[in-house]
Amino acid sequence: MKFVDKIVKYDKRRLFYTFEFFPPKTDQGFENLVARIGRMVGLNPLAISVTWGAGGSTKERSLDLAGLTQLEYGVDTILHLTCTNMVQGSVDTALREAKERGIENILALRGDPPRGKEHWEPTDPRFQHGADLVRYIKATPEFAHFCVGVAAYPDGHPDRDTDEDGELQFLKEKVDAGADFIVTQLFYDVDNFLRWYGRVRAKGITVPIIPGIMPIQTYASFLRMTKLCATRVPPSLMHDLMPIRHDDQKVKDYGVKLAVDMIRQMQRGGIEGVHFCTLNLERSVTRVLESLGLAGNIPTLVNRLIADIPAPPERTITPHSAADQATKELIYAPKPEPDAGKGEINSAVDWDDFPNGRFGDFKSPAYGDTDRWGSSVLQSNVAPSQWGNPRTLEDLTAMFLRYLHSKIPTTPFSPTPLSPESLLIFPHLERLTRRGWWTVGSQPAVNGVPSTDDVVGWGPKGGYVYQKCFVEFFVEHEDVERVAKKVREEGNGWINYFAANAKGDFLTNVPEGGRNAVTWGVFPGQEIAQTTIIEKESFLSWKDEAFSIWSEWSTYYPPGSQERTLLEGVRDRRWLMTLVHHDYMDSSALWNFVFKDPNPLV
Template sequence: MKFIDKIAKHDKRKLFYAFEFFPPKTDQGFENLVARIGRMVGLNPLAISVTWGAGGSTKDRSLDLAALTQLEYGVDTILHLTCTNMVQGSVDSALRAAKERGVENILALRGDPPRGKEHWEPTDPRFQHGVDLVRYIKTTPEFAHFCVGVAAYPDGHPDRDTDEDGELEYLKQKVDAGADFIVTQLFYDIDNFLRWYGKVRAKGITVPIIPGIMPIQTYASFLRMTKLCATRVPASLMHDLMPIRHDDQKVKDYGVKLAVDMIRQMQRGGIEGIHFCTLNLERSVTRVLESLGLAGNIPTLANRLIADIPSPPERTVTPHTAADQATKELVSAPHPEPDAGKGEINSAVDWDDFPNGRFGDFKSPAYGETDRWGSSALQSNLAPSHWGHPRTLDDLTTMFLRYLHSKIPTTPFSATPLSPESLMIFPHLEKLTRRGWWTVGSQPAVNGVPSTDDVVGWGPKGGYVYQKCFVEFLVEEEDVRRIVDKVQKEGGGWINYFAGNAKGELLTNVPEGGRNAVTWGVFPGQEIAQTTIIEKESFLSWKDEAFSIWSEWASYYPPDSPERTLLEDVRDRRWLVSLVHHDYVDPAALWTFLFKGANPLL
């Protein structure tokens, strides 16, 4: 059924809501997400929306998830669809595939902005902006039946310098082209939203406006998402968060209360529906709806959530990024065995209750968190101007060194400045990088530091956290062979490694099914929480992403240019290496192994 028709028929006395999910990167995560959606449909959402990766990178998984949602659970799906940087004909292909699967609703998005008039970028010339996609769908007989939604930005578009009136004009153009409803980017300044909402209506835009709400999960993920989306953060909100930022459960509880308060204010302001960005998690959304009296009769789950039983928090280290590590990004807890779901802590509802990332549990439905609007690793506001125009390997080494020395704020692999945690091992990272072993990830060894520590702390108060040292870098194949040889001869069983390249080759001494927990915490009243996990599936997922970044960066330059030739050569020749040292008691253990011994690597 068309979403606009369902909105028209809903009981105006009750709030309607939709849940947004993204396709996990792994098969196990996908299967577990389908099960999670099966539980969450008991909350009676009006629809479920499924995101679309940049350039169609998640096309198959997005379409499969949309089809399963409708076929298995009978809930109408809104499929996100980006139009820029898509190969010729891919929009038609996606729309036909959606139609074949019974999907009737599309959220038409621009996605990554087109890169000027660079003739070498294989984009579909029909689509430069979101309005082009709306107009095309609505004027093409084969696709005109789709109900089409569009995006809006109450806090301003993160990639454009256009003022608010200009943004409203863009929005009006999309509605005039045939858009049936509007979904907003996330926001937290409710007063500004209500002011903006009034201006939209005064502009003559009458279609339903559905605010995007993302309950705060952790302080670190909140910082990252608000930076990515250029979201306004009220001073009062930061004032509330700062005293509790190191207690992840309190932050989550605050996020639920804030979302409830915002929704109630919006209802008083005339808003009839909400679009929840779930991050593929269920607990916070359930608690919000329960607090609003909308959760209905959810067996077992509701009773347990009302009791506020704490779940084991888990974080991921996304090294070299301040936002992700400012207060230690939390991620998924260990995946329970099939018969382990009877316990309160290990239940399927909250075993991965906190947002996860690169080295979370690959079985988690939330594994591989992505931007909502289909942007890629190279955001338009991170254009490569401050990375220079690399034409030699030394140019790339210089770029990575400038990043380590905080002379540039980002690299293609790190969207925010160097984290305070990385500064703890700065001399070692600098030594590797100067020799052309470009570091893209790391964490220091930590042995029983209080969970409230400003740099490495995470989780509730009264706990202690631990870390094994690891480092990731990009090297030539010859160096990979040297590393493997040294591990075999001098590692003494203390070193695990993964090494992979763009061709799909993989070298490792981790046994099949092996899982290295490199970060864990001990907290009052809880089981030990293993939070950062490095294993084959997560490494391969990150490896593929890392080499795709080289390809995307190369595409900024013309064919046969020195820059493009260099970047593509690096992509084809280099290997991504991950080294973990299991002696977390000795903070120098990994660096001693690398730089000393019978055969120092550097």
Template sequence: MKLHEKIAQHTAPRPFYTLEFFPPRTDQGFENLASRIARLAELNPLAISITWGAGGSTKDRSLELAGLTQMEYGVDTVLHLTCTNMEKGTVDHVLRAAKERGIETILALRGDPPRGEEDWTATDSRFSYAKDLVSYIRSTPEFASAFSIGVAAYPDGHTESASDVEAQIQHLKEKVDAGADFIVTQLFYDVDGFLQWIKEVRAAGITVPIIPGIMPIQTYSSFKRLIKLSGARVPQDLSAELDPISHDDQKVKDFGVNLTVEMIRRLNSEGNIQGFHICTLNLEKSVLRVLEGLQWTGAVQPPQNKLIADTPGAMVHPPTPKSEFVTTPTRATNSAKLGLVELPSIEEAGKGELNKAATWDDFPNGRFGDFKSPAYGDQGPWGGTQMTNEAFDQWGHPRSDSDLTSLFLAHLNSKVPRLPFYDGPVSAETSMILPHLERLNKRGWWTVGSQPTVDGAPSNDSVVGWGPSAGYVFQKGFVEFFCELRDVEDLERRVASQGGLVHLLAGNYQGEFKTNIPEGGRNAVTWGIFPGQEITQSTIIEPESFLNWKDDAYSIWTEWASFYRPGSEERKYLESVRDNRWLVSIVHHDYKDLEALWNFLFDEAQ
């Protein structure tokens, strides 16, 4: 059934809600997400929403997942669809595929803007903005009456024109006038600002349903990243409560649940909002706790409106290691032997106790998380990218290896605030190994990830500490970099002489892959020991996650090159780097010797 028709018919005593999911990066994650959605579907959301990757990058996965929820689980499904850099034939194919799967609702989005001034990129000029996609669907007889169409709104302003609220509301009205039936907003945390914004939207003559997008805070690092991506305002009192507990993931998650409950209650009571769009990040526990807190599932005890105290003996979830580069926040917590480990098997999602299936990947999983998690490789809001023209201006015009070496060194020394591979300055932890990283980059091995060795530092250490007090944290040194094939072959030979003390992962753009990690092996490279608790392991480096990250890394080279015109020296050079350089990850297992990794890398006599 079309979503706007379901909204009009909604008569339940409580507000309705929809749940948003993204297609996981791995087959195992996809299978586990399917079971997770099946469980959450039993709570009767009005619809389930499936996101669309930038430029159609998740087209097949998005269609597969949306078809599964619509046809097999019988839940009305909203398929997100972006139009930028997509041709008419692709749009037609997706809309037909959606119809074949019984999907009757589309969320029409613009998607990522063209790269730089890419007027030379082969795109269909009919699809530059979301309103163009709405107009196309409504004006095409094959699709005109087949779909309910939703569009996006930005209560805190779009990142490209956040200050011009009046113009943005006018753009929203143009989308509605083109034929949109409802509006879903970007995430926000300023309830007062949202209530004022919605008054202005209604005053502009926009009458279609508006569904606020709500994203429970899962971890402090993911919250900060998403705020930066979306441009959402953070009220001062929220920051004042959240910042002091930023080091404790469980307290942050508890805070996020309670905040979400409070926001929904206020929006319902003060703004008479009757529907909510919950962005899940493919995680289950927070959604359940929010719905229970609202008493929308028959639960008897809602969360208290305060931080939930630590449960004695509960597992502690540390923050993402403060390394030079982490693509996305990670939380994969398992008890395991240290070193190269085979993690305890995870019961198939959907079987066994519900709470166990809901919480085994309780925190967002980035590239250092468990690749079997549905949340592995979580995306930004609606598939957004972090590469912008402003950043491009800082990277100049690289045309040689020496140009890139200078750029990477400038970033290490805080002369360049960000790189295509890392959205921000280097962390405080990086200063512990800065001379080593500089030496690698001067060699022409451009580093994109690293972690110093730590042997039992106090958990309250200001640089490497995490978790509760009176604990100790450990790290194995690792580093990731781009280098040439001859370097990889030399490293392979030297690694083989270490008797398993050093592990290597290496891959290239063409899909070649090298490793000495045994099949099924995983490297636990960060862990903590706390009183009365099991060993807590937070960071995993394994072949499956490395291969997924490798694909991302080479797509970044492609995207970076696309800022420059075809045939330009910069584009040809960056594409040659992509085609010829290898991505390498090196882990040294001797965490008792703080210099072991670097002694290995710089020992030319080996």
């Protein structure tokens, strides 16, 4: 059914709501998300939306997921569709496949700007803006039946330097092109949203407007998402968060209460429905709806549905940028026993209650791109200028060193500044990088530090956290062989490694199915929580993304240029490698292995 028709028929005395999901990168994550959506259908959303990855990177998974929710669960599904990389015919193909799956609703987005701007790879010139996509769908008889929504940005567009009047004009153009409804980017300033909402209506825009709500999951993910989306953060919100920012459960509880308060304020302002950005998590959304009196006896319903569920994810490695602390999205849901799902502690509702971030466990429904609407560090207009014009390997080494010394805030592989945690092992990271082993992920060893520690702490108060040291870097093949040989001859069973290249070659000394828990915590009243896992599936998934970043970065430079030749050569020749040392009681163990005689690697 068309989404706008459902809105018209919906009981105006009751708030309607929709859920947004993204397709995980792995098969296991996808299967577990389908099970999760099956539970969340019991919350009676008016519709479900499925995102379209950057440049269509998750096209097949997006279509498959949307088809499952539409056909198997009988929930009207809104499929996101972007202009990016949509060459002639690809839009038609996507719409036809959506139609075959019974999907009647599309969210038409401009998506990321073409890579490299001046030197971007050519795409269909008909699809340069969201309005172009709306206009095409509505003007094509084969697709005109689709109900089409568009995006709006109450706090301003994150990568467009346009004032509010200009943004309202862009929005008006999309509606004039035939848009049937509007979904907004997430926000936290309700007063500003209601003011903006009034201006939209004064502009003559009458289609339904559904505000995007993202319950705060952790302080780190909140900072990351608000920066990514250029979200306005009220001072009162930061005032409330600062004292509790190191207690993940308190932050999550606050996020639920804040979402409830925001929705109630918007209802008083005339808003009839909201769009939940779930990040593929279910617990907070359920609690929000329960608090609003909309969920009914959901805990009973959920417990009936989760008699047989897969083992939960823990956590995997984070980049050594702010992601160390910032992307360390601090999942401390208890690790279930084999009969997971038969008790409240092991409930599937919250077995990955906190977002995994980019390196989440491959089994998690939340494993994949949590960025809204397919953005990344490479979409920033200023990012390439920060990284210069690398023409030699020495230029790349210099760029990674500038990042370590905080002279630039990002690299293509680390979207946020270097974290305080990485500073604990800064001399070692610097030494590796000077050697030409470009570090992109790391973690110091930690032995029983209070969970409230400002640098490495996570989880609720009253606990202790532990970490094994690891480091991840790009190296030449001969260096991979040297490392593997030394691990084999001198590692004495203390060191594991994973290594892979863009062609798909893979090396490891981890037994098949082996999983390295490298971060865990002990908290009152909980099982031991293992929140960082390094294993084959998620490493290979990240490997694919990492080498695609080299390709993406290269497209910022003209074909045949020194810069593009260099970056493509690095992509084709280098390996991504991760080293883990299991002696967490010795903070120097990994570094002694790498740097010390009798056979130093560097």
